[in-house]
Amino acid sequence: MAESGGVSDDSKEKAEQFKNDANEQFKAEHYGQAIELYTKAIELNPNNAVFYANRSISYLRTECFGYALTDASKAIEVDKNYLKGYYRRASAYMSLGKYKLALKDYEGIYKHRPTDKDAKLKFTECKKIVQQMAFQKAIAVEENKVSVADSIDVESMQVEDKYDGPKLQDGKVTLQFMQDLMECYKNQGKLHRKYAFQILLDINQYFSSQPTLVDISVPDDGKFTVCGDIHGQFFDLLNIFKLNGLPGHDNPYLFNGDFVDRGSFSVECIFVLFGFKLLYPNHFFMSRGNHESENMNKMYGFEGEVKAKYSANMCDLFTEVYNWLPLCHCINKRVLVMHGGLFSKDDIKLDDIRATERYYTDEIKYVFFHTFMSIKQPMYGRSPSKRGVGCQFGPDVTRRFLENNNLDYIIRSHEVKDLGYEVTHDGKCITVFSAPNYCDTMGNKGAFIVLNGKEMLPKYTTYEAVPHPNVKPMAYANSLLSLFG
Structure with missing residues (x-):
């Protein structure tokens, strides 16, 4: 031969x-x-x-x-x-x-x-x-850079008489406003720019006062829901609320990053999520994902969508808000939730995360970048990430981190899973992904996790994608993506 x-x-x-x-x-x-x-x-x-x-x-x-x-x-x-x-x-x-x-x-x-x-x-x-x-x-002159939020004058924005969409009550989010907003978006309506900017300014002020790692307490008889990536799939987000109930004092949620990009209803997703955060600040939580960043938004659709539906200066304000998003949440001192995963070294403690200054731009490298870019792997040890950024970490890395911080397990997102979730590392590392049929092509289910405050045992709900208006994913993405793909 x-x-x-x-x-x-x-x-x-x-x-x-x-x-x-x-x-x-x-x-x-x-x-x-x-x-x-x-x-x-x-x-x-x-x-x-x-x-x-x-x-x-x-x-x-x-x-x-x-x-x-x-x-x-x-x-x-x-x-x-x-x-x-x-x-x-x-x-x-x-x-x-x-x-x-x-x-x-x-x-x-x-x-x-x-x-x-x-x-x-x-x-x-x-x-x-x-x-x-x-x-x-x-x-760019960073030291003289003026806050985008400080340059926005909401009071000068007029609401036209013909506008019949959702309205803030005395400038504040109410449950009625949220119900009207979701109904408006279901009918492919649009929130007035005055109210949109007001929500962004209020949420920016709130997040800027929050810690990098947020501690959450769930009572023994209470439930708590963790959702993964949504990626602009608004109608699937509504389906989560249909299956699991609207957010509220007795029905708290944590959405674990990547709220926008790829899906072409990202504006609708983010204003609903920000609205619920303002309505229930102590019972609705949001972690930063890798798509809550300027560079990703420029390429994968969110910037284009915001410019199409609103304006360029709103894009800049979104970037400012995203830079203030918390990176991690710790539930009942037992479960750590972050978008990506663990770190490239073993001696990281929760207090190290708490002490981290999180406001930064895409160009600045920082030690905890892994919290929204790292990926778990089945083999022991660490290896370069298949994403090209962050690292991949094995079950031994997870075990040592949990032991060092007296935690039960971690929940992460960041990766499509056929069932919408995956349990690995001897049950100590759980991945949840909440965007079913990702980009209308992947055929995966979505999932969310419900925890009981006492046992803290994860229970999984999976679901199929629901129909959405005929707007394709990536409709607002930078044309360079198709050019270079």
Whole structure:
């Protein structure tokens, strides 16, 4: 049997079949299955750059940007003349916000193919991004930066006589207002800008006075609900309230980050969540996720949606609010809830989190970034994150953290799960994801967790996606995403 590069012809033939099967799975948007099949092809023939490049784009589709970058680099290592490898690596760099490195790859492709319109377009657009960022950095003077909230004059905003939507009562959120707001949004109505800005200013003032880690007490006979990512899926958010009841003093909730982006009803989601937070400040809680940030909002739809429905200065105010969101919540001193997960070192105590200054921009690196970007893994120890940011942590890391802080278990979100939740690390690490049929393509269920104050044992409710108006996910996303994807 003939061999080339240590790989037999038979292995090459089988690898090609796996690749072809993987391509079919990819076309059907079954990216997990595609990744498994490309992996089998690579195991049989690790000398084919196409396999790595194809698995790279599959990882991009599942937001495993770190893995996508590794595969694209491997494709280039196998065949330095394989241009698709450079395309894939540039896309991974773009997804990770590493625009200068992406530009370097696009520049190389464009120089190699100067008459290729696609290569020229991507190089030109990426260059614009890098130049724009350089300009913004040059004109930014952080020490003299004025608060966006201080520049908003709500009193000067007039409510037109023809407006018949929800109205704040004496400038305050009431239960009637929340009911009217949800009904308005169900009918695809819009909250008046005056009331929208008032909610943002009030919530900004509230969150700025809150600690980085919020302690929550649930009475022995009380219930407490934890929800994961919502991602702008407003009608699925309403379904949670239908299944589990509206928030209230006797029905407290915690929403664990990623309220916006991707789903095209993010504005509706965030104003309902902020409204309930203002109505029930001690019984409704919100943690910051990785999508509560300026850079993510620019790419994945929230900024575009806010500009379409309101204005650019409202986008800036949202960013200011997000920077004040708490990072973690500790329930009854027994369960820690954060968006991403645990840390890259073992000696972190809850008091360290409490002492952390959380107000920062996307450009500032800080030690607790892991709280909304880390990912759990089945094997022991730590490893680089498949997202390319933060780390992956194993069951031993979880166990040591819990022992060091006298906790029972952790709840996190940040990852799509087929059932809407997943229990790992010997029951000590629970993932909850509350956006069913994520992006209208993933086919997953959503879930939420209900805890009893005394036992603190998690009980899971799962549900399917509900119909929504004909507005596709990512409708407001930056056009560069489709360009570079």
